[in-house]
Amino acid sequence: MLxxxxxxxxxxxxxxxxxxITTSFKTELEAMRFPPQWIPxxxxxxxxxxxxxxAPFGRYFFNSxxxxxxxxxxxxxxxxxxxxxxxxxxxxxxxxxxxxxxxxLMIPGEMLLxxxxxxxxxxxxxxxxxxxxxxxxxxxxxxxxxxxxxxxLPDELWDSARIDGCRRFRYLWQVVVPLxxxxxxxxxxxxxxxxxxxxxxxxxxxxxxxxxxxxVGLTNFSTEIGTAYGQLMAASVLAITPVLILFFFTxxxxxxxxxxxxxx
Amino acid sequence: xKRRKTWIALGLLAVLAxxxxxxxxxxxxxxxxxxxxxxxxxxxxxxxxxxxxEYPNITVNAVYQGAYGDxxxxxxxxxxxxxxxxxxxxxxxxxxxxxxxxxxxxxxMSSMEQADIIDGLVPSNTFNGVLTTAPFNKxxxxxxxxxxxxxxxxxxxxxxxQIAKDTTADLDGDGVIDRYGAGFRPAANxxxxxxxxxxxxxxxxxxDWTEVTIDNAAGQAAMEYVEELTPYSYVTGEYMxxxxxxxxxxxxxxxxxxxxxxxxxxxGGAEMGVARVPKGPVNQKSMIQGTNLAIFNSGNxxxxxxxxxxxxxxxxxxADNTVFWAxxxxxxxxxxxxxxxxxxxxxxxxxxxxxxxxxxxLDGFSQILQPNYGDMRNVIATGFEEVMLEAATxxxxxxxxxxxxxxxxE
Numbered sequence: 001m002l003x004x005x006x007x008x009x010x011x012x013x014x015x016x017x018x019x020x021i022t023t024s025f026k027t028e029l030e031a032m033r034f035p036p037q038w039i040p041x042x043x044x045x046x047x048x049x050x051x052x053x054x055a056p057f058g059r060y061f062f063n064s065x066x067x068x069x070x071x072x073x074x075x076x077x078x079x080x081x082x083x084x085x086x087x088x089x090x091x092x093x094x095x096x097x098x099x100x101x102x103x104x105l106m107i108p109g110e111m112l113l114x115x116x117x118x119x120x121x122x123x124x125x126x127x128x129x130x131x132x133x134x135x136x137x138x139x140x141x142x143x144x145x146x147x148x149x150x151x152x153l154p155d156e157l158w159d160s161a162r163i164d165g166c167r168r169f170r171y172l173w174q175v176v177v178p179l180x181x182x183x184x185x186x187x188x189x190x191x192x193x194x195x196x197x198x199x200x201x202x203x204x205x206x207x208x209x210x211x212x213x214x215x216v217g218l219t220n221f222s223t224e225i226g227t228a229y230g231q232l233m234a235a236s237v238l239a240i241t242p243v244l245i246l247f248f249f250t251x252x253x254x255x256x257x258x259x260x261x262x263x264x
Numbered sequence: 265x266k267r268r269k270t271w272i273a274l275g276l277l278a279v280l281a282x283x284x285x286x287x288x289x290x291x292x293x294x295x296x297x298x299x300x301x302x303x304x305x306x307x308x309x310x311x312x313x314x315x316x317x318e319y320p321n322i323t324v325n326a327v328y329q330g331a332y333g334d335x336x337x338x339x340x341x342x343x344x345x346x347x348x349x350x351x352x353x354x355x356x357x358x359x360x361x362x363x364x365x366x367x368x369x370x371x372x373m374s375s376m377e378q379a380d381i382i383d384g385l386v387p388s389n390t391f392n393g394v395l396t397t398a399p400f401n402k403x404x405x406x407x408x409x410x411x412x413x414x415x416x417x418x419x420x421x422x423x424x425x426q427i428a429k430d431t432t433a434d435l436d437g438d439g440v441i442d443r444y445g446a447g448f449r450p451a452a453n454x455x456x457x458x459x460x461x462x463x464x465x466x467x468x469x470x471x472d473w474t475e476v477t478i479d480n481a482a483g484q485a486a487m488e489y490v491e492e493l494t495p496y497s498y499v500t501g502e503y504m505x506x507x508x509x510x511x512x513x514x515x516x517x518x519x520x521x522x523x524x525x526x527x528x529x530x531x532g533g534a535e536m537g538v539a540r541v542p543k544g545p546v547n548q549k550s551m552i553q554g555t556n557l558a559i560f561n562s563g564n565x566x567x568x569x570x571x572x573x574x575x576x577x578x579x580x581x582x583a584d585n586t587v588f589w590a591x592x593x594x595x596x597x598x599x600x601x602x603x604x605x606x607x608x609x610x611x612x613x614x615x616x617x618x619x620x621x622x623x624x625x626l627d628g629f630s631q632i633l634q635p636n637y638g639d640m641r642n643v644i645a646t647g648f649e650e651v652m653l654e655a656a657t658x659x660x661x662x663x664x665x666x667x668x669x670x671x672x673x674e
Binding site for chain 2: 117
């Protein structure tokens with residue numbers, strides 16, 4: 001019974017992928033057919049080169065990778081430092097500061113878009129990588145997630161390290177980080193996914209094609225009156241492939257990390 | 265002595281003229297923010313390339329800013345940041361509150377050029393008596409119908425109601441209606457009600473926007489008509505092409521949606537017809553939708569850039585170009601002369617559905633420029649939807665709408 005439920009859940013989760021992949025080979029007429037045409041009558045591979053040539057996707061992929069990798073490395077670094085401080089160190093106003101930090105999660109992103117735009121513009125970061133990377137080097141969600149994990153580490157580890165003459169910074173990188181690999185990988189993966197899929201921010205903070213990313217490129221297939229589904233799905237397959245590959249290689253750590261930090 | 269002065273004056277004028285001519289040839293780059301993606305973007309680029317050939321000293325940096333909502337957000341942010349582009353695609357209600365930041369395009373157009381713009385488009389591009397923006401990608405609401413089911417489209421409100429009744433059917437006999445005579449998207453498209461309001465001779469506000477008039481006799485007639493249609497109407501928030509022809513026999517939609525609606529008809533094994541909207545008690549008008557071109561005057565544009573942008577706007581609405589754009593994009597030409605252009609006449613002859621669209625476009629009306637129009641539209645959408653979902657009667661909804669509009673007016 002359990003397996004039937006799991007299989008059903010699996011089928012529900014896989015269905016959008018199935019539709020995306022099959023639709024990427026359909027004509028526009030077939031893609032819009034109702035009831036849906038699940039398998040294309042003929043396979044239109046040309047949707048892929050057509051989609052690729054619709055916009056400078058080579059540049060978009062480079063930007064997406066570059067921004068996602070740099071901001072993931074940067075965020076993981078700042079998150080480890082902040083999460084450790086909030087989890088294990090004592091300093092004045094720690095709890096208030098942490099509550100304030102969490103409070104920022106409650107502010108809807110849309111509300112901050114215009115003030116952020118003005119800030120970026122005044123910093124002369126508009127239409128530059130700085131705008132796409134620097135504001136995203138800190139993540140409150142990541143800090144919260146890692147803090148929860150770090151708190152579960154026994155204090156005795158730090159005590160014994162201190163007896164051996166180890167200082168905080170070395171202890172953090174040589175003891176805490178290796179022990180927290182699954183949680184850190186989870187933060188990194190969340191970050192990579194978030195960065196890879198970022199749309200609104202990139203669109204707002206850039207003007208030139210050379211600064212834009214894959215999700216912005218995907219909007220090239222839709223207009224206000226309809227969508228070229230075949231090409232959009234072909235481009236979507238290309239866009240999610242790197243993320244899928246990344247997930248396949250890190251899924252064990254990802255699941256462990258999510259399970260251990262209690263975030264579900 | 266007098267002759268000498270005249271010669272000096274003429275000489276100075278010649279020097280000035282040469283100077284201006286030289287200035288006109290000086291390279292200038294303008295930024296054009298738009299929301300045209302997919303095929304529209306390609307076609308726009310063709311026009312921009314042609315513009316570059318005609319005006320080699322002007323470089324147009326066309327920047328795609330996402331869908332309309334994204335473009336609107338970016339323009340709002342750019343107003344605050346002070347980095348508006350030279351020219352952008354805008355809906356009327358995006359700019360009603362920033363008219364002081366607009367460069368009046370009409371001052372740079374001849375009276376003949378201005379008179380050529382379709383009458384229904386002039387009010388929505390005129391601020392304080394001056395043509396301030398230029399119409400660009402415009403569509404008109406027309407009636408789409410299942411020709412296989414309805415050989416002759418309805419010409420009046422009464423006929424529309426009757427056909428809606430006749431074509432509403434429980435096809436498989438399970439007690440549930442499978443196909444409705446009419447289809448509406450009240451929440452997404454309150455313009456469908458504004459059409460009926462206009463056709464009944466009504467309006468949202470009086471001419472000087474001091475009074476709410478939507479609940480007068482014409483407004484009541486329009487909303488009561490909606491109420492009458494409700495039992496025979498399929499109500500959805502999705503594109504009507506997702507439900508045509510299987511669930512819906514006829515619906516009013518933008519002319520720009522022809523391609524997708526027709527694909528839906530082909531998929532459903534039906535032939536689609538296009539007609540003018542049914543005539544109401546007063547007229548047969550329908551709403552013109554789509555964006556205009558606004559040139560900004562927010563301090564970060566030079567006069568040379570603004571003048572170059574005027575040239576671009578004039579170029580885009582020139583008969584040959586608005587016809588090209590219309591044929592390629594599915595929008596409608598925006599000038600009267602374009603409808604007489606041979607290329608357009610040939611296109612209409614080859615595509616008979618365009619006859620109804622063209623006629624309707626020349627008999628269209630635009631949205632009002634009241635600064636709170638966006639909020640007013642939402643209020644109307646809510647009331648319209650309540651009636652369509654039978655959550656309120658026509659009079660209840662109209663009273664509610666009028667009360668809320670009063671508040672917005674204050």
